[in-house]
Amino acid sequence: MDCVMPLRILEAVRLLHRMGYGGLRFNPGLSASGMFWRIALFSQDSLDVSGDATEPIGDEQCLRYSNGEGYEFNARQFPEDVGHVTVAEEILAALPKLQRSDPRNANDRAYTEWFARLLPLVKSTSGLPIAYWDSYGEDKGWKLAWPVDRYVESPPDNQAIPTPKKDEHYVLGLCDEILGEGHVSQMTFGWLRGDPSLATGKRSKLPVDGFWRTHGIVVEFHERQHSEPVPFFDDKITATGMTRGEQRKLYDRRKAELIPQNGSILIVIEQSDFPLQKNKIARDHDRDLRIVRRRLSAFLR
Known part of the structure:
Protein backbone atom coordinates (compact mmCIF):
# COMPACT_ATOMS: atom_id res chain seq x y z
CA MET A 1 0.00 0.00 0.00
CA ASP A 2 1.41 3.42 -0.94
CA CYS A 3 -0.57 4.92 1.95
CA VAL A 4 -0.99 2.97 5.18
CA MET A 5 -4.05 4.95 6.29
CA PRO A 6 -6.53 2.31 5.02
CA LEU A 7 -4.72 -0.34 7.08
CA ARG A 8 -4.72 1.91 10.15
CA ILE A 9 -8.48 2.37 9.77
CA LEU A 10 -9.05 -1.39 9.58
CA GLU A 11 -6.76 -1.93 12.58
CA ALA A 12 -8.74 0.72 14.46
CA VAL A 13 -11.98 -1.14 13.69
CA ARG A 14 -10.47 -4.31 15.14
CA LEU A 15 -9.31 -2.43 18.26
CA LEU A 16 -12.78 -0.99 18.83
CA HIS A 17 -14.35 -4.42 18.35
CA ARG A 18 -11.98 -5.78 21.01
CA MET A 19 -12.87 -2.85 23.30
CA GLY A 20 -16.52 -3.95 23.12
CA TYR A 21 -17.80 -1.72 20.30
CA GLY A 22 -19.09 -4.71 18.34
CA GLY A 23 -21.74 -2.63 16.58
CA LEU A 24 -19.12 -0.83 14.47
CA ARG A 25 -19.63 -1.75 10.81
CA PHE A 26 -17.87 -0.81 7.60
CA ASN A 27 -18.62 -0.92 3.89
CA PRO A 28 -15.58 -0.76 1.57
CA GLY A 29 -15.54 -0.36 -2.18
CA LEU A 30 -14.11 1.37 -5.21
CA SER A 31 -14.98 4.76 -6.62
CA ALA A 32 -16.89 4.90 -9.90
CA SER A 33 -13.60 5.40 -11.78
CA GLY A 34 -12.04 2.38 -10.07
CA MET A 35 -9.04 4.50 -9.10
CA PHE A 36 -9.71 4.94 -5.37
CA TRP A 37 -10.58 2.68 -2.46
CA ARG A 38 -13.15 4.11 -0.08
CA ILE A 39 -14.82 3.06 3.12
CA ALA A 40 -17.90 4.03 5.13
CA LEU A 41 -17.88 3.48 8.91
CA PHE A 42 -21.07 3.50 10.96
CA SER A 43 -22.91 1.99 13.90
CA GLN A 44 -25.14 -1.02 13.25
CA ASP A 45 -27.87 0.83 15.17
CA SER A 46 -28.06 3.41 12.39
CA LEU A 47 -28.62 0.79 9.67
CA ASP A 48 -32.12 -0.32 8.70
CA VAL A 49 -31.60 -4.06 8.33
CA SER A 50 -35.24 -4.58 7.31
CA GLY A 51 -34.38 -3.45 3.76
CA ASP A 52 -31.44 -3.74 1.41
CA ALA A 53 -29.48 -0.79 2.77
CA THR A 54 -25.77 -1.32 3.37
CA GLU A 55 -25.11 2.17 4.78
CA PRO A 56 -27.13 4.76 6.72
CA ILE A 57 -28.81 7.45 4.67
CA GLY A 58 -26.92 10.75 4.92
CA ASP A 59 -23.59 11.52 6.52
CA GLU A 60 -24.64 12.49 10.04
CA GLN A 61 -24.25 8.89 11.23
CA CYS A 62 -21.58 7.78 8.76
CA LEU A 63 -17.82 8.45 8.59
CA ARG A 64 -16.23 8.21 5.14
CA TYR A 65 -12.67 7.96 3.84
CA SER A 66 -11.04 7.59 0.42
CA ASN A 67 -7.38 6.81 -0.15
CA GLY A 68 -7.47 9.58 -2.72
CA GLU A 69 -7.35 11.85 0.35
CA GLY A 70 -4.09 10.33 1.59
CA TYR A 71 -3.74 10.88 5.32
CA GLU A 72 -6.75 13.17 5.66
CA PHE A 73 -9.44 11.44 7.72
CA ASN A 74 -12.61 13.06 9.06
CA ALA A 75 -11.36 16.40 7.69
CA ARG A 76 -8.17 16.14 9.76
CA GLN A 77 -4.65 15.73 8.40
CA PHE A 78 -2.75 12.94 10.16
CA PRO A 79 0.98 12.22 10.01
CA GLU A 80 2.26 9.31 7.94
CA ASP A 81 3.22 7.43 11.10
CA VAL A 82 -0.28 7.71 12.59
CA GLY A 83 -1.18 4.83 14.91
CA HIS A 84 -4.39 2.83 14.92
CA VAL A 85 -5.25 3.97 18.48
CA THR A 86 -5.36 7.59 17.29
CA VAL A 87 -7.58 6.56 14.38
CA ALA A 88 -9.86 4.64 16.76
CA GLU A 89 -10.26 7.76 18.89
CA GLU A 90 -11.21 9.74 15.79
CA ILE A 91 -13.85 7.17 14.83
CA LEU A 92 -15.43 7.37 18.28
CA ALA A 93 -15.42 11.17 18.15
CA ALA A 94 -17.17 11.11 14.77
CA LEU A 95 -19.78 8.48 15.75
CA PRO A 96 -21.11 9.61 19.16
CA LYS A 97 -23.97 7.09 19.12
CA LEU A 98 -21.59 4.14 18.89
CA GLN A 99 -21.66 2.45 22.29
CA ARG A 100 -20.40 -0.82 23.72
CA SER A 101 -22.43 -3.86 22.72
CA ASP A 102 -24.46 -6.20 24.83
CA PRO A 103 -22.30 -9.37 25.18
CA ARG A 104 -25.42 -11.39 24.30
CA ASN A 105 -25.66 -9.75 20.87
CA ALA A 106 -25.09 -12.67 18.50
CA ASN A 107 -25.02 -10.39 15.45
CA ASP A 108 -22.13 -8.34 16.78
CA ARG A 109 -20.26 -11.42 17.96
CA ALA A 110 -20.55 -13.09 14.54
CA TYR A 111 -19.46 -9.89 12.79
CA THR A 112 -16.41 -9.25 14.99
CA GLU A 113 -15.31 -12.88 14.61
CA TRP A 114 -15.61 -12.53 10.82
CA PHE A 115 -13.59 -9.31 10.88
CA ALA A 116 -10.93 -10.97 13.05
CA ARG A 117 -10.47 -13.53 10.24
CA LEU A 118 -10.44 -10.87 7.52
CA LEU A 119 -7.80 -8.53 8.97
CA PRO A 120 -4.88 -11.05 8.89
CA LEU A 121 -5.63 -11.69 5.20
CA VAL A 122 -5.46 -7.97 4.52
CA LYS A 123 -2.12 -7.71 6.31
CA SER A 124 -0.57 -10.80 4.71
CA THR A 125 -1.59 -9.88 1.14
CA SER A 126 -1.55 -6.05 1.36
CA GLY A 127 -4.95 -6.30 -0.35
CA LEU A 128 -7.86 -4.05 0.56
CA PRO A 129 -11.35 -5.52 1.07
CA ILE A 130 -13.90 -4.54 -1.57
CA ALA A 131 -17.64 -5.15 -1.21
CA TYR A 132 -18.73 -3.35 -4.39
CA TRP A 133 -17.84 -1.45 -7.52
CA ASP A 134 -19.74 -0.70 -10.70
CA SER A 135 -19.03 -4.01 -12.41
CA TYR A 136 -18.90 -6.26 -9.36
CA GLY A 137 -21.60 -7.65 -7.10
CA GLU A 138 -21.49 -9.76 -3.93
CA ASP A 139 -22.53 -13.15 -5.35
CA LYS A 140 -19.09 -14.67 -4.76
CA GLY A 141 -18.34 -12.76 -1.61
CA TRP A 142 -16.07 -9.78 -1.15
CA LYS A 143 -12.75 -9.33 -2.92
CA LEU A 144 -9.25 -8.45 -1.86
CA ALA A 145 -7.57 -6.25 -4.43
CA TRP A 146 -4.49 -4.06 -4.95
CA PRO A 147 -2.27 -5.97 -5.62
CA VAL A 148 -3.96 -9.33 -5.02
CA ASP A 149 -7.22 -10.39 -6.64
CA ARG A 150 -9.10 -13.04 -4.67
CA TYR A 151 -12.50 -13.61 -3.13
CA VAL A 152 -13.10 -13.76 0.62
CA GLU A 153 -16.19 -14.57 2.63
CA SER A 154 -18.84 -11.87 2.97
CA PRO A 155 -19.78 -10.59 6.43
CA PRO A 156 -22.58 -12.46 8.22
CA ASP A 157 -26.16 -11.54 7.42
CA ASN A 158 -27.61 -9.50 10.28
CA GLN A 159 -31.12 -10.71 9.54
CA ALA A 160 -30.09 -14.36 9.86
CA ILE A 161 -29.16 -14.14 13.54
CA GLY A 180 -49.51 4.64 21.42
CA GLU A 181 -47.19 5.95 18.72
CA GLY A 182 -43.98 4.75 17.11
CA HIS A 183 -40.95 6.93 17.67
CA VAL A 184 -38.54 8.45 15.18
CA SER A 185 -35.07 7.20 16.03
CA GLN A 186 -32.00 9.44 15.81
CA MET A 187 -34.06 12.51 14.88
CA THR A 188 -32.02 15.66 14.24
CA PHE A 189 -32.98 19.34 14.25
CA GLY A 190 -31.29 22.29 12.59
CA TRP A 191 -31.15 24.16 15.90
CA LEU A 192 -29.48 21.34 17.85
CA ARG A 193 -25.82 21.08 16.89
CA GLY A 194 -22.46 20.31 18.41
CA ASP A 195 -19.51 22.66 18.72
CA PRO A 196 -17.48 23.53 15.60
CA SER A 197 -14.72 21.17 14.51
CA LEU A 198 -11.36 22.84 14.98
CA ALA A 199 -10.29 21.56 11.56
CA THR A 200 -13.34 22.36 9.43
CA GLY A 201 -15.62 24.64 11.45
CA LYS A 202 -18.48 22.24 10.76
CA ARG A 203 -21.13 21.85 13.48
CA SER A 204 -22.70 18.41 13.28
CA LYS A 205 -26.36 17.89 14.16
CA LEU A 206 -26.90 16.13 17.49
CA PRO A 207 -29.35 13.21 17.20
CA VAL A 208 -31.87 12.44 19.94
CA ASP A 209 -32.69 8.88 20.93
CA GLY A 210 -36.46 8.96 20.36
CA PHE A 211 -38.95 11.56 19.12
CA TRP A 212 -42.76 11.26 19.17
CA ARG A 213 -44.23 13.84 16.79
CA THR A 214 -47.85 13.75 17.97
CA HIS A 215 -46.91 14.24 21.61
CA GLY A 216 -43.95 16.53 20.99
CA ILE A 217 -41.84 14.37 23.29
CA VAL A 218 -38.11 13.64 23.11
CA VAL A 219 -36.74 10.78 25.22
CA GLU A 220 -33.04 10.46 25.91
CA PHE A 221 -31.92 7.15 27.40
CA HIS A 222 -28.80 7.58 29.53
CA GLU A 223 -26.53 4.63 30.13
CA ARG A 224 -23.81 4.80 32.76
CA GLN A 225 -21.38 6.81 30.59
CA HIS A 226 -23.67 9.85 31.06
CA SER A 227 -23.16 9.81 34.83
CA GLU A 228 -19.91 7.84 35.32
CA PRO A 229 -16.50 8.22 33.65
CA VAL A 230 -15.66 5.48 31.14
CA PRO A 231 -11.95 4.52 31.11
CA PHE A 232 -9.64 4.77 28.10
CA PHE A 233 -11.63 6.97 25.73
CA ASP A 234 -13.36 9.57 27.94
CA ASP A 235 -10.14 11.56 28.32
CA LYS A 236 -9.35 11.56 24.59
CA ILE A 237 -9.56 14.83 22.68
CA THR A 238 -12.36 15.11 20.10
CA ALA A 239 -12.44 17.16 16.92
CA THR A 240 -13.86 20.10 18.92
CA GLY A 241 -10.85 20.25 21.24
CA MET A 242 -12.72 18.86 24.29
CA THR A 243 -12.34 15.45 25.84
CA ARG A 244 -15.02 12.96 24.91
CA GLY A 245 -16.34 12.94 28.49
CA GLU A 246 -16.55 16.75 28.67
CA GLN A 247 -18.24 16.88 25.29
CA ARG A 248 -20.90 14.37 26.32
CA LYS A 249 -21.76 16.42 29.43
CA LEU A 250 -21.89 19.65 27.44
CA TYR A 251 -24.17 18.17 24.78
CA ASP A 252 -26.47 16.68 27.43
CA ARG A 253 -26.82 20.17 28.95
CA ARG A 254 -27.39 21.69 25.51
CA LYS A 255 -30.23 19.28 24.80
CA ALA A 256 -31.78 19.98 28.20
CA GLU A 257 -31.79 23.70 27.39
CA LEU A 258 -32.65 23.84 23.70
CA ILE A 259 -35.26 21.10 23.34
CA PRO A 260 -37.81 22.79 25.66
CA GLN A 261 -36.96 26.20 24.17
CA ASN A 262 -37.97 24.87 20.76
CA GLY A 263 -41.35 23.53 21.79
CA SER A 264 -40.73 19.88 22.70
CA ILE A 265 -40.74 18.05 26.01
CA LEU A 266 -37.48 16.37 27.04
CA ILE A 267 -37.67 13.29 29.26
CA VAL A 268 -34.47 11.62 30.41
CA ILE A 269 -34.73 7.96 31.41
CA GLU A 270 -31.71 6.57 33.22
CA GLN A 271 -30.54 3.00 32.91
CA SER A 272 -30.15 3.11 36.70
CA ASP A 273 -33.94 3.60 37.00
CA PHE A 274 -34.21 -0.18 36.40
CA PRO A 275 -32.86 -3.21 38.26
CA LEU A 276 -29.60 -4.16 36.54
CA GLN A 277 -27.77 -7.41 35.99
CA LYS A 278 -24.20 -7.26 34.65
CA ASN A 279 -24.66 -3.58 33.78
CA LYS A 280 -27.77 -4.32 31.67
CA ILE A 281 -31.46 -4.04 32.49
CA ALA A 282 -32.70 -7.26 34.10
CA ARG A 283 -35.77 -7.26 31.93
CA ASP A 284 -39.27 -7.78 33.26
CA HIS A 285 -41.76 -6.30 30.81
CA ASP A 286 -44.61 -5.49 33.21
CA ARG A 287 -42.33 -4.04 35.89
CA ASP A 288 -40.31 -2.04 33.37
CA LEU A 289 -43.48 -0.75 31.72
CA ARG A 290 -44.60 0.62 35.09
CA ILE A 291 -41.22 2.31 35.60
CA VAL A 292 -41.38 4.00 32.22
CA ARG A 293 -45.02 5.00 32.72
CA ARG A 294 -44.09 6.77 35.95
CA ARG A 295 -41.34 8.69 34.14
CA LEU A 296 -43.73 9.75 31.36
CA SER A 297 -46.89 10.33 33.42
CA ALA A 298 -46.06 13.88 34.53
CA PHE A 299 -45.76 14.94 30.89
CA LEU A 300 -48.73 13.15 29.34
CA ARG A 301 -51.62 15.41 28.38
Whole structure:
Protein backbone atom coordinates (compact mmCIF):
# COMPACT_ATOMS: atom_id res chain seq x y z
CA MET A 1 0.00 0.00 0.00
CA ASP A 2 1.41 3.42 -0.94
CA CYS A 3 -0.57 4.92 1.95
CA VAL A 4 -0.99 2.97 5.18
CA MET A 5 -4.05 4.95 6.29
CA PRO A 6 -6.53 2.31 5.02
CA LEU A 7 -4.72 -0.34 7.08
CA ARG A 8 -4.72 1.91 10.15
CA ILE A 9 -8.48 2.37 9.77
CA LEU A 10 -9.05 -1.39 9.58
CA GLU A 11 -6.76 -1.93 12.58
CA ALA A 12 -8.74 0.72 14.46
CA VAL A 13 -11.98 -1.14 13.69
CA ARG A 14 -10.47 -4.31 15.14
CA LEU A 15 -9.31 -2.43 18.26
CA LEU A 16 -12.78 -0.99 18.83
CA HIS A 17 -14.35 -4.42 18.35
CA ARG A 18 -11.98 -5.78 21.01
CA MET A 19 -12.87 -2.85 23.30
CA GLY A 20 -16.52 -3.95 23.12
CA TYR A 21 -17.80 -1.72 20.30
CA GLY A 22 -19.09 -4.71 18.34
CA GLY A 23 -21.74 -2.63 16.58
CA LEU A 24 -19.12 -0.83 14.47
CA ARG A 25 -19.63 -1.75 10.81
CA PHE A 26 -17.87 -0.81 7.60
CA ASN A 27 -18.62 -0.92 3.89
CA PRO A 28 -15.58 -0.76 1.57
CA GLY A 29 -15.54 -0.36 -2.18
CA LEU A 30 -14.11 1.37 -5.21
CA SER A 31 -14.98 4.76 -6.62
CA ALA A 32 -16.89 4.90 -9.90
CA SER A 33 -13.60 5.40 -11.78
CA GLY A 34 -12.04 2.38 -10.07
CA MET A 35 -9.04 4.50 -9.10
CA PHE A 36 -9.71 4.94 -5.37
CA TRP A 37 -10.58 2.68 -2.46
CA ARG A 38 -13.15 4.11 -0.08
CA ILE A 39 -14.82 3.06 3.12
CA ALA A 40 -17.90 4.03 5.13
CA LEU A 41 -17.88 3.48 8.91
CA PHE A 42 -21.07 3.50 10.96
CA SER A 43 -22.91 1.99 13.90
CA GLN A 44 -25.14 -1.02 13.25
CA ASP A 45 -27.87 0.83 15.17
CA SER A 46 -28.06 3.41 12.39
CA LEU A 47 -28.62 0.79 9.67
CA ASP A 48 -32.12 -0.32 8.70
CA VAL A 49 -31.60 -4.06 8.33
CA SER A 50 -35.24 -4.58 7.31
CA GLY A 51 -34.38 -3.45 3.76
CA ASP A 52 -31.44 -3.74 1.41
CA ALA A 53 -29.48 -0.79 2.77
CA THR A 54 -25.77 -1.32 3.37
CA GLU A 55 -25.11 2.17 4.78
CA PRO A 56 -27.13 4.76 6.72
CA ILE A 57 -28.81 7.45 4.67
CA GLY A 58 -26.92 10.75 4.92
CA ASP A 59 -23.59 11.52 6.52
CA GLU A 60 -24.64 12.49 10.04
CA GLN A 61 -24.25 8.89 11.23
CA CYS A 62 -21.58 7.78 8.76
CA LEU A 63 -17.82 8.45 8.59
CA ARG A 64 -16.23 8.21 5.14
CA TYR A 65 -12.67 7.96 3.84
CA SER A 66 -11.04 7.59 0.42
CA ASN A 67 -7.38 6.81 -0.15
CA GLY A 68 -7.47 9.58 -2.72
CA GLU A 69 -7.35 11.85 0.35
CA GLY A 70 -4.09 10.33 1.59
CA TYR A 71 -3.74 10.88 5.32
CA GLU A 72 -6.75 13.17 5.66
CA PHE A 73 -9.44 11.44 7.72
CA ASN A 74 -12.61 13.06 9.06
CA ALA A 75 -11.36 16.40 7.69
CA ARG A 76 -8.17 16.14 9.76
CA GLN A 77 -4.65 15.73 8.40
CA PHE A 78 -2.75 12.94 10.16
CA PRO A 79 0.98 12.22 10.01
CA GLU A 80 2.26 9.31 7.94
CA ASP A 81 3.22 7.43 11.10
CA VAL A 82 -0.28 7.71 12.59
CA GLY A 83 -1.18 4.83 14.91
CA HIS A 84 -4.39 2.83 14.92
CA VAL A 85 -5.25 3.97 18.48
CA THR A 86 -5.36 7.59 17.29
CA VAL A 87 -7.58 6.56 14.38
CA ALA A 88 -9.86 4.64 16.76
CA GLU A 89 -10.26 7.76 18.89
CA GLU A 90 -11.21 9.74 15.79
CA ILE A 91 -13.85 7.17 14.83
CA LEU A 92 -15.43 7.37 18.28
CA ALA A 93 -15.42 11.17 18.15
CA ALA A 94 -17.17 11.11 14.77
CA LEU A 95 -19.78 8.48 15.75
CA PRO A 96 -21.11 9.61 19.16
CA LYS A 97 -23.97 7.09 19.12
CA LEU A 98 -21.59 4.14 18.89
CA GLN A 99 -21.66 2.45 22.29
CA ARG A 100 -20.40 -0.82 23.72
CA SER A 101 -22.43 -3.86 22.72
CA ASP A 102 -24.46 -6.20 24.83
CA PRO A 103 -22.30 -9.37 25.18
CA ARG A 104 -25.42 -11.39 24.30
CA ASN A 105 -25.66 -9.75 20.87
CA ALA A 106 -25.09 -12.67 18.50
CA ASN A 107 -25.02 -10.39 15.45
CA ASP A 108 -22.13 -8.34 16.78
CA ARG A 109 -20.26 -11.42 17.96
CA ALA A 110 -20.55 -13.09 14.54
CA TYR A 111 -19.46 -9.89 12.79
CA THR A 112 -16.41 -9.25 14.99
CA GLU A 113 -15.31 -12.88 14.61
CA TRP A 114 -15.61 -12.53 10.82
CA PHE A 115 -13.59 -9.31 10.88
CA ALA A 116 -10.93 -10.97 13.05
CA ARG A 117 -10.47 -13.53 10.24
CA LEU A 118 -10.44 -10.87 7.52
CA LEU A 119 -7.80 -8.53 8.97
CA PRO A 120 -4.88 -11.05 8.89
CA LEU A 121 -5.63 -11.69 5.20
CA VAL A 122 -5.46 -7.97 4.52
CA LYS A 123 -2.12 -7.71 6.31
CA SER A 124 -0.57 -10.80 4.71
CA THR A 125 -1.59 -9.88 1.14
CA SER A 126 -1.55 -6.05 1.36
CA GLY A 127 -4.95 -6.30 -0.35
CA LEU A 128 -7.86 -4.05 0.56
CA PRO A 129 -11.35 -5.52 1.07
CA ILE A 130 -13.90 -4.54 -1.57
CA ALA A 131 -17.64 -5.15 -1.21
CA TYR A 132 -18.73 -3.35 -4.39
CA TRP A 133 -17.84 -1.45 -7.52
CA ASP A 134 -19.74 -0.70 -10.70
CA SER A 135 -19.03 -4.01 -12.41
CA TYR A 136 -18.90 -6.26 -9.36
CA GLY A 137 -21.60 -7.65 -7.10
CA GLU A 138 -21.49 -9.76 -3.93
CA ASP A 139 -22.53 -13.15 -5.35
CA LYS A 140 -19.09 -14.67 -4.76
CA GLY A 141 -18.34 -12.76 -1.61
CA TRP A 142 -16.07 -9.78 -1.15
CA LYS A 143 -12.75 -9.33 -2.92
CA LEU A 144 -9.25 -8.45 -1.86
CA ALA A 145 -7.57 -6.25 -4.43
CA TRP A 146 -4.49 -4.06 -4.95
CA PRO A 147 -2.27 -5.97 -5.62
CA VAL A 148 -3.96 -9.33 -5.02
CA ASP A 149 -7.22 -10.39 -6.64
CA ARG A 150 -9.10 -13.04 -4.67
CA TYR A 151 -12.50 -13.61 -3.13
CA VAL A 152 -13.10 -13.76 0.62
CA GLU A 153 -16.19 -14.57 2.63
CA SER A 154 -18.84 -11.87 2.97
CA PRO A 155 -19.78 -10.59 6.43
CA PRO A 156 -22.58 -12.46 8.22
CA ASP A 157 -26.16 -11.54 7.42
CA ASN A 158 -27.61 -9.50 10.28
CA GLN A 159 -31.12 -10.71 9.54
CA ALA A 160 -30.09 -14.36 9.86
CA ILE A 161 -29.16 -14.14 13.54
CA PRO A 162 -31.69 -13.15 16.23
CA THR A 163 -30.40 -10.13 18.13
CA PRO A 164 -31.61 -9.04 21.57
CA LYS A 165 -32.58 -5.38 21.67
CA LYS A 166 -30.12 -3.01 23.26
CA ASP A 167 -31.39 -1.42 26.47
CA GLU A 168 -31.99 1.87 24.65
CA HIS A 169 -34.20 0.24 22.02
CA TYR A 170 -35.98 -1.83 24.66
CA VAL A 171 -36.89 1.28 26.68
CA LEU A 172 -37.93 3.28 23.60
CA GLY A 173 -40.19 0.36 22.65
CA LEU A 174 -41.85 0.56 26.08
CA CYS A 175 -42.40 4.29 25.46
CA ASP A 176 -44.07 3.39 22.14
CA GLU A 177 -46.50 1.13 24.01
CA ILE A 178 -47.42 3.82 26.53
CA LEU A 179 -47.68 6.69 24.05
CA GLY A 180 -49.51 4.64 21.42
CA GLU A 181 -47.19 5.95 18.72
CA GLY A 182 -43.98 4.75 17.11
CA HIS A 183 -40.95 6.93 17.67
CA VAL A 184 -38.54 8.45 15.18
CA SER A 185 -35.07 7.20 16.03
CA GLN A 186 -32.00 9.44 15.81
CA MET A 187 -34.06 12.51 14.88
CA THR A 188 -32.02 15.66 14.24
CA PHE A 189 -32.98 19.34 14.25
CA GLY A 190 -31.29 22.29 12.59
CA TRP A 191 -31.15 24.16 15.90
CA LEU A 192 -29.48 21.34 17.85
CA ARG A 193 -25.82 21.08 16.89
CA GLY A 194 -22.46 20.31 18.41
CA ASP A 195 -19.51 22.66 18.72
CA PRO A 196 -17.48 23.53 15.60
CA SER A 197 -14.72 21.17 14.51
CA LEU A 198 -11.36 22.84 14.98
CA ALA A 199 -10.29 21.56 11.56
CA THR A 200 -13.34 22.36 9.43
CA GLY A 201 -15.62 24.64 11.45
CA LYS A 202 -18.48 22.24 10.76
CA ARG A 203 -21.13 21.85 13.48
CA SER A 204 -22.70 18.41 13.28
CA LYS A 205 -26.36 17.89 14.16
CA LEU A 206 -26.90 16.13 17.49
CA PRO A 207 -29.35 13.21 17.20
CA VAL A 208 -31.87 12.44 19.94
CA ASP A 209 -32.69 8.88 20.93
CA GLY A 210 -36.46 8.96 20.36
CA PHE A 211 -38.95 11.56 19.12
CA TRP A 212 -42.76 11.26 19.17
CA ARG A 213 -44.23 13.84 16.79
CA THR A 214 -47.85 13.75 17.97
CA HIS A 215 -46.91 14.24 21.61
CA GLY A 216 -43.95 16.53 20.99
CA ILE A 217 -41.84 14.37 23.29
CA VAL A 218 -38.11 13.64 23.11
CA VAL A 219 -36.74 10.78 25.22
CA GLU A 220 -33.04 10.46 25.91
CA PHE A 221 -31.92 7.15 27.40
CA HIS A 222 -28.80 7.58 29.53
CA GLU A 223 -26.53 4.63 30.13
CA ARG A 224 -23.81 4.80 32.76
CA GLN A 225 -21.38 6.81 30.59
CA HIS A 226 -23.67 9.85 31.06
CA SER A 227 -23.16 9.81 34.83
CA GLU A 228 -19.91 7.84 35.32
CA PRO A 229 -16.50 8.22 33.65
CA VAL A 230 -15.66 5.48 31.14
CA PRO A 231 -11.95 4.52 31.11
CA PHE A 232 -9.64 4.77 28.10
CA PHE A 233 -11.63 6.97 25.73
CA ASP A 234 -13.36 9.57 27.94
CA ASP A 235 -10.14 11.56 28.32
CA LYS A 236 -9.35 11.56 24.59
CA ILE A 237 -9.56 14.83 22.68
CA THR A 238 -12.36 15.11 20.10
CA ALA A 239 -12.44 17.16 16.92
CA THR A 240 -13.86 20.10 18.92
CA GLY A 241 -10.85 20.25 21.24
CA MET A 242 -12.72 18.86 24.29
CA THR A 243 -12.34 15.45 25.84
CA ARG A 244 -15.02 12.96 24.91
CA GLY A 245 -16.34 12.94 28.49
CA GLU A 246 -16.55 16.75 28.67
CA GLN A 247 -18.24 16.88 25.29
CA ARG A 248 -20.90 14.37 26.32
CA LYS A 249 -21.76 16.42 29.43
CA LEU A 250 -21.89 19.65 27.44
CA TYR A 251 -24.17 18.17 24.78
CA ASP A 252 -26.47 16.68 27.43
CA ARG A 253 -26.82 20.17 28.95
CA ARG A 254 -27.39 21.69 25.51
CA LYS A 255 -30.23 19.28 24.80
CA ALA A 256 -31.78 19.98 28.20
CA GLU A 257 -31.79 23.70 27.39
CA LEU A 258 -32.65 23.84 23.70
CA ILE A 259 -35.26 21.10 23.34
CA PRO A 260 -37.81 22.79 25.66
CA GLN A 261 -36.96 26.20 24.17
CA ASN A 262 -37.97 24.87 20.76
CA GLY A 263 -41.35 23.53 21.79
CA SER A 264 -40.73 19.88 22.70
CA ILE A 265 -40.74 18.05 26.01
CA LEU A 266 -37.48 16.37 27.04
CA ILE A 267 -37.67 13.29 29.26
CA VAL A 268 -34.47 11.62 30.41
CA ILE A 269 -34.73 7.96 31.41
CA GLU A 270 -31.71 6.57 33.22
CA GLN A 271 -30.54 3.00 32.91
CA SER A 272 -30.15 3.11 36.70
CA ASP A 273 -33.94 3.60 37.00
CA PHE A 274 -34.21 -0.18 36.40
CA PRO A 275 -32.86 -3.21 38.26
CA LEU A 276 -29.60 -4.16 36.54
CA GLN A 277 -27.77 -7.41 35.99
CA LYS A 278 -24.20 -7.26 34.65
CA ASN A 279 -24.66 -3.58 33.78
CA LYS A 280 -27.77 -4.32 31.67
CA ILE A 281 -31.46 -4.04 32.49
CA ALA A 282 -32.70 -7.26 34.10
CA ARG A 283 -35.77 -7.26 31.93
CA ASP A 284 -39.27 -7.78 33.26
CA HIS A 285 -41.76 -6.30 30.81
CA ASP A 286 -44.61 -5.49 33.21
CA ARG A 287 -42.33 -4.04 35.89
CA ASP A 288 -40.31 -2.04 33.37
CA LEU A 289 -43.48 -0.75 31.72
CA ARG A 290 -44.60 0.62 35.09
CA ILE A 291 -41.22 2.31 35.60
CA VAL A 292 -41.38 4.00 32.22
CA ARG A 293 -45.02 5.00 32.72
CA ARG A 294 -44.09 6.77 35.95
CA ARG A 295 -41.34 8.69 34.14
CA LEU A 296 -43.73 9.75 31.36
CA SER A 297 -46.89 10.33 33.42
CA ALA A 298 -46.06 13.88 34.53
CA PHE A 299 -45.76 14.94 30.89
CA LEU A 300 -48.73 13.15 29.34
CA ARG A 301 -51.62 15.41 28.38
